[in-house]
Amino acid sequence: xxxxxxxxxxxxxxxxxxxxxxxxxxxxxxxxxxxxxxxxxxxxxxxxxxxxxxxxxxxxxxxxxxxxxxxxxxxxxxxxxxxxxxxxxxxxxxxxxxxxxxxxxxxxxxxxxxxxxxxxxxxxxxxxxxxxxxxxxxxxxxxxxxxxxxxxxxxxxxxxxxxxxxxxxxxxxxxxxxxxxxxxxxxxxxxxxxxxxxxxxxxxxxxxxxxxxxxxxxxxxxxxxxxxxxxxxxxxxxxxxxxxxxxxx
Amino acid sequence: xxxxxxxxxxxxxxxxxxxxxxxxxxxxxxxxxxxxxxxxxxxxxxxxxxxxxxxxxxxxxxxxxxxxxxxxxxxxxxxxxxxxxxxxxxxxxxxxxxxxxxxxxxxxxxxxxxxxxxxxxxxxxxxxxxxxxxxxxxxxxxxxxxxxxxxxxxxxxxxxxxxxxxxxxxxxxxxxxxxxxxxxxxxxxxxxxxxxxxxxxxxxxxxxxxxxxxxxxxxxxxxxxxxxxxxxxxxxxxxxxxxxxxxxxxxxxxxxxxxxxxxxxxxxxxxxxxxxxxxxxxxxxxxxxxxxxxxxxxxxxxxxxxxxxxxxxxxxx
Numbered sequence: 303x304x305x306x307x308x309x310x311x312x313x314x315x316x317x318x319x320x321x322x323x324x325x326x327x328x329x330x331x332x333x334x335x336x337x338x339x340x341x342x343x344x345x346x347x348x349x350x351x352x353x354x355x356x357x358x359x360x361x362x363x364x365x366x367x368x369x370x371x372x373x374x375x376x377x378x379x380x381x382x383x384x385x386x387x388x389x390x391x392x393x394x395x396x397x398x399x400x401x402x403x404x405x406x407x408x409x410x411x412x413x414x415x416x417x418x419x420x421x422x423x424x425x426x427x428x429x430x431x432x433x434x435x436x437x438x439x440x441x442x443x444x445x446x447x448x449x450x451x452x453x454x455x456x457x458x459x460x461x462x463x464x465x466x467x468x469x470x471x472x473x474x475x476x477x478x479x480x481x482x483x484x485x486x487x488x489x490x491x492x493x494x495x496x497x498x499x500x501x502x503x504x505x506x507x508x509x510x511x512x513x514x515x516x517x518x519x520x521x522x523x524x525x526x527x528x529x530x531x532x533x534x535x536x537x538x539x540x541x542x543x544x545x546x547x548x549x550x551x
Numbered sequence: 552x553x554x555x556x557x558x559x560x561x562x563x564x565x566x567x568x569x570x571x572x573x574x575x576x577x578x579x580x581x582x583x584x585x586x587x588x589x590x591x592x593x594x595x596x597x598x599x600x601x602x603x604x605x606x607x608x609x610x611x612x613x614x615x616x617x618x619x620x621x622x623x624x625x626x627x628x629x630x631x632x633x634x635x636x637x638x639x640x641x642x643x644x645x646x647x648x649x650x651x652x653x654x655x656x657x658x659x660x661x662x663x664x665x666x667x668x669x670x671x672x673x674x675x676x677x678x679x680x681x682x683x684x685x686x687x688x689x690x691x692x693x694x695x696x697x698x699x700x701x702x703x704x705x706x707x708x709x710x711x712x713x714x715x716x717x718x719x720x721x722x723x724x725x726x727x728x729x730x731x732x733x734x735x736x737x738x739x740x741x742x743x744x745x746x747x748x749x750x751x752x753x754x755x756x757x758x759x760x761x762x763x764x765x766x767x768x769x770x771x772x773x774x775x776x777x778x779x780x781x782x783x784x785x786x787x788x789x790x791x792x793x794x795x796x797x798x799x800x801x802x803x804x805x806x807x808x809x810x811x812x813x814x815x816x817x818x819x820x821x822x823x824x825x826x827x828x829x830x831x832x833x834x835x836x837x838x839x840x841x842x843x844x845x846x847x848x849x850x851x852x853x854x855x856x857x858x859x860x861x862x863x864x865x866x867x868x
Contacts, residue, residue: 313679315814315815316814318682318814319679319682319683321683328678328679328683340796395660396651396660396661397654397655397658397659397660397661398660400655419796420796422679422680422795422815423678423679424678425663425664425677425678425679425680425795426661426663427647427651427663427664428650428651428654428661428663429651430651431621431647431648431649431650431651431652431655432651432652432654432655432661433655434622434652435625435651435652435653435654435655435656436655439726440622440724440726440727441621441622441648441652441727442727443621443644443647443648444644444647444648446789456730459644460644460789460790461644461645461732461790462643462644462645462743462790462798463732463734463735463790464732464733464734464735464788464789464790465732465733465788465789466729466731466732466733467730467731467732467733468620468727468728468729468730469727469728469730470726470727470728471726471727474726479796480779480783480796481782481783481789515660516659516660516689516690516691517660517662517687517688517689517690517691518687518688518689518690519685519686519687520673520685520686520687520688521685521686522678522683522684522685522686523683523684523685523686524683524684525677525681525682525683525684528821528826528840528842529842531826531838531840531841531842531843531844532842532843532844533833533838533843533844533845533846534843534844534845536845536855537845537847537852537855537856537858537859538855538859540827540843540845540856540859541856541859541860541863543843544804544825544827544843545863548804548825548842548843550747550803550804550824550825550867551747551771551804551860551863551866551867
């Protein structure tokens with residue numbers, strides 16, 4: 303069984319982002335970048351399945367600018383076998399990314415495609431579902447547990463009401479929740495070894511898919527600031543304020 | 552052309568966010584039609600037809616629509632799509648799972664999680680965990696939009712009388728099988744719509760101590776929330792998680808206890824009307840959004856808080 307894992311490079315989750323002064327977007331120069339956190343869970347799960355003997359190859363793919371390759375290199379360092387970097391200069395919408403992934407899936411013929419459930423930059427939560435639509439494959443989104451059985455997966459999904467379990471036939475798409483596993487850190491020897499693993503480079507514009515943006519970003523602004531609050535000295539004062547000032551209890 | 556709203560329901564009741572989504576849909580275009588895909592869903596269809604913004608209800612039934620798998624729901628919507636300018640549903644796990652599957656089929660770039668309708672093609676949506684607001688214009692002829700339910704008021708639940716049209720079901724998608732759903736039943740208000748939310752974080756130290764949060768919530772008639780750290784540590788189940796990858800809540804009062812206030816948690820609660828933070832670390836980021844901050848050991852503060860609440864003659868419910 304072959305698993306393709308899609309990873310995205312985003313501003314690190316610990317960075318307090320800043321809006322550009324001209325309201326054209328977010329400041330990304332000299333800002334720490336990392337792999338989108340749930341994409342780390344996706345890689346970890348694929349590597350674990352390979353280690354259990356149920357998969358033979360894990361291929362990591364990213365779509366994006368030159369530096370996005372760092373995320374593929376990191377995936378190789380934690381156990382992916384080889385990488386694919388589809389280069390694109392501009393920021394692509396999830397629809398465009400899913401069309402690119404569809405092309406790669408048709409060529410690579412994986413049995414499973416894993417990725418994070420949501421990217422923490424645009425918070426769109428679309429790509430996995432869109433890819434499964436384009437391929438007409440089953441989708442298991444927000445996965446917090448995956449059991450592989452022959453040509454089927456049993457997946458536990460985190461939903462608003464609690465947990466849902468579904469069974470899907472492969473080939474299939476799984477989008478991973480942060481609780482799926484605990485991503486490992488790459489060891490230094492493995493980071494060195496990863497440098498020798500192959501990464502195939504392709505141009506998004508050569509794949510014959512329409513990736514022109516459909517959505518115009520008119521402006522990006524700071525959200526309204528909250529009025530500064532106060533510190534209260536005691537529980538009694540807190541309850542009194544809630545009752546008489548805020549009038550919420 | 553009209554807007555098509557996808558109703559979320561359990562075949563008997565409408566899920567409450569359908570009412571918020573109906574409001575958002577009517578702000579895009581007053582001609583709102585709603586589709587209910589279900590099994591033995593007559594009761595839910597009737598309730599949907601009574602929502603005042605809905606001008607027409609479309610009902611489709613099949614046994615395999617009982618458990619709302621996106622693979623079965625999407626073809627129904629796609630078949631109807633040519634009659635509509637917009638397709639709308641809530642940006643909760645139901646809508647997040649379903650809408651992109653529809654949008655990709657229609658070759659439309661979906662607009663996710665809007666908090667405001669500026670015009671039929673321009674919307675406001677939070678990005679980067681709500682640390683920036685983007686105004687975006689969709690240039691697709693057909694638009695797929697998910698709405699953040701807590702940013703739109705629910706419509707009235709009665710007063711409308713929309714006609715109901717029944718349509719044929721689509722073929723079953725056999726490669727996905729529903730097995731079970733473990734819903735945590737509770738008499739407490741729903742987290743997404745509660746007037747008061749009491750949340751606990753890593754500072755609670757273990758699952759047993761969450762009983763303290765439960766006591767406060769019971770006293771105030773509140774829902775129980777949690778930070779991701781508390782859910783990851785197994786103190787409480789995932790359906791309580793508030794934040795960027797959990798639920799977004801906008802209660803009148805949010806009480807954060809033992810929560811440091813990571814960016815990802817703030818994303819889910821900082822629009823609350825009044826925020827209280829109780830934390831022993833005076834530098835914790837949660838204090839930056841709190842209207843009332845109390846720097847204290849929560850294991851001393853919670854019992855005192857209960858004592859003070861017990862002294863009050865009345866507590867709003």
